Amino acid sequence: MQNVGLNPTRTAIIEVLQNFGAQIEILNQKEICNEIVGDLRVTGGETFAPKLTSNKIGRELVANLIDEIPILAVFGTQLENGLEIRGAEELRVKESDRIAAIVENLGRMNADVEEFPDGFRVKKSKLKAAKVDSFGDHRIAMAFSIAALLATGETEIVGAEYAGVSFPEFFDTLKNVAR
Numbered sequence: 093m094q095n096v097g098l099n100p101t102r103t104a105i106i107e108v109l110q111n112f113g114a115q116i117e118i119l120n121q122k123e124i125c126n127e128i129v130g131d132l133r134v135t136g137g138e139t140f141a142p143k144l145t146s147n148k149i150g151r152e153l154v155a156n157l158i159d160e161i162p163i164l165a166v167f168g169t170q171l172e173n174g175l176e177i178r179g180a181e182e183l184r185v186k187e188s189d190r191i192a193a194i195v196e197n198l199g200r201m202n203a204d205v206e207e208f209p210d211g212f213r214v215k216k217s218k219l220k221a222a223k224v225d226s227f228g229d230h231r232i233a234m235a236f237s238i239a240a241l242l243a244t245g246e247t248e249i250v251g252a253e254y255a256g257v258s259f260p261e262f263f264d265t266l267k268n269v270a271r
Contacts, residue, residue, distance in 0.1 A: 098121065201222045
């Protein structure tokens, strides 16, 4: 992926994924219009080699991951020890109550998930198709579009069009990536 924004306040997701063993390289860093950008090379493999001793993300990281937590929840369903997010009360007052939306939708998709006032815990789960709801939230719509790719069967996302709020080309891009 080329010319990805690498503003230091937005790259925590890359570091977290790398700590979970994802192979992500940042190449060709440069400045465009006073913003740091670079190319990302993501290479896959059958197994992750996690650098973390715990699959818990706490308050100290949440501020820099607040918009990425819905997709991290989906990612957590694929991790051997799942994922726990705590200190994320702010998610309750975004475009939707993202904690409730994540927990409800993952539950509908057969995930083993538990809700807390400040976050959630999701265990490794085999996702199944379901009718899920975006709750009018672009990040929930996008995260559960990815969850649908991991699920067996065909998932319906009520309000999928909300993905266009922040990423109008999301579904076209997803089609190209998911080939």
